[in-house]
Amino acid sequence: MKISDILSILDAQLLTEGAGLEREVHTACGSDMMSDVLAFVKDQSVLITGLNNPQVVRTADMMDMICIVFVRGKKPDAGILALAEERGMAILCTDHTMFTACGLLYAHGLRGGVH
Amino acid sequence: MAEPIRLDYVVPGDDFTRAGEASADLKSRLKSLGFPPAAIRRAAIALYEGEINLAIHAGGGRITVALTPERIEMALDDEGPGIPDIALAMSEGYSTAPDEVRSLGFGAGMGLPNMKKYTDEFSIASTVGEGTHIRMAVLTAG
Ligand SMILES: Nc1ncnc2c1ncn2[C@@H]1O[C@H](COP(=O)(O)OP(=O)(O)OP(=O)(O)O)[C@@H](O)[C@H]1O
Numbered sequence: 001m002k003i004s005d006i007l008s009i010l011d012a013q014l015l016t017e018g019a020g021l022e023r024e025v026h027t028a029c030g031s032d033m034m035s036d037v038l039a040f041v042k043d044q045s046v047l048i049t050g051l052n053n054p055q056v057v058r059t060a061d062m063m064d065m066i067c068i069v070f071v072r073g074k075k076p077d078a079g080i081l082a083l084a085e086e087r088g089m090a091i092l093c094t095d096h097t098m099f100t101a102c103g104l105l106y107a108h109g110l111r112g113g114v115h
Numbered sequence: 116m117a118e119p120i121r122l123d124y125v126v127p128g129d130d131f132t133r134a135g136e137a138s139a140d141l142k143s144r145l146k147s148l149g150f151p152p153a154a155i156r157r158a159a160i161a162l163y164e165g166e167i168n169l170a171i172h173a174g175g176g177r178i179t180v181a182l183t184p185e186r187i188e189m190a191l192d193d194e195g196p197g198i199p200d201i202a203l204a205m206s207e208g209y210s211t212a213p214d215e216v217r218s219l220g221f222g223a224g225m226g227l228p229n230m231k232k233y234t235d236e237f238s239i240a241s242t243v244g245e246g247t248h249i250r251m252a253v254l255t256a257g
């Protein structure tokens with residue numbers, strides 16, 4: 001799917017400017033523990049998280065991820081968005097819970113990376 | 116043979132939002148120097164984990180990087196509380212991180228194991244009350 005598909009599947013809001021939404025994503029990782037995300041490198045491109053601080057962007061950046069979805073209506077602040085925009089990452093925010101957001105994306109074909 | 120390129124970073128102990136700046140800087144330099152992407156990613160993740168540890172467990176510290184075409188060498192030194200039982204600290208899931216650190220998304224006890232896993236050479240020495248010293252290297256061919 002494309003980042004633009006995630007936007008509509010999750011009724012999400014796009015918070016960054018300039019990140020290409022037509023980029024393809026195939027795998028995702030959902031977690032609130034950053035070292036768990038870092039433990040399984042396998043070309044995931046989307047991070048789904050309920051955590052809201054700059055280390056989320058830094059962690060995604062280390063993994064070369066291109067899209068972060070903040071669940072439960074968490075709105076990252078301007079500093080976090082700036083970090084993401086510098087890196088060409090798309091930041092989305094949805095009211096769905098982690099469980100529901102992951103379920104919806106899985107049902108539409110997004111998968112966890114193999115490790 | 117050319118001299119290694121040296122990079123020095125200071126990791127502040129009182130500003131968690133800035134932890135990760137050194138790793139991000141290293142990553143972009145390695146990219147512009149043309150290092151292989153897989154080696155860049157392994158080195159950047161290992162350094163990021165170490166940098167976070169400096170910020171949350173050690174009250175800050177120093178990072179020294181030495182680059183040659185074959186090797187990405189990273190040294191992390193702090194004068195924090197030290198680690199009483201290194202074997203225990205190296206095991207997956209062991210963490211002394213307090214709740215406030217967990218609420219920031221750290222404290223899974225995966226950082227040190229990740230650092231060892233992603234590097235080709237890893238050593239750690241620590242003295243309680245004096246500090247912790249980590250040496251890691253990623254080989255670009257490996
Ligand atoms: N530089 C350091 N100084 C003092 N103690 C440290 C240092 N680095 C790690 N430790 C100790 O080793 C433990 C394990 O570290 P590790 O990085 O594996 O996990 P963590 O930092 O607790 O959680 P995570 O890295 O998963 O977010 C820490 O909880 C801490 O007690």
Ligand SMILES: [Mg+2]
Nearest residue numbers: 164168226227
């Ligand atoms: Mg750690």
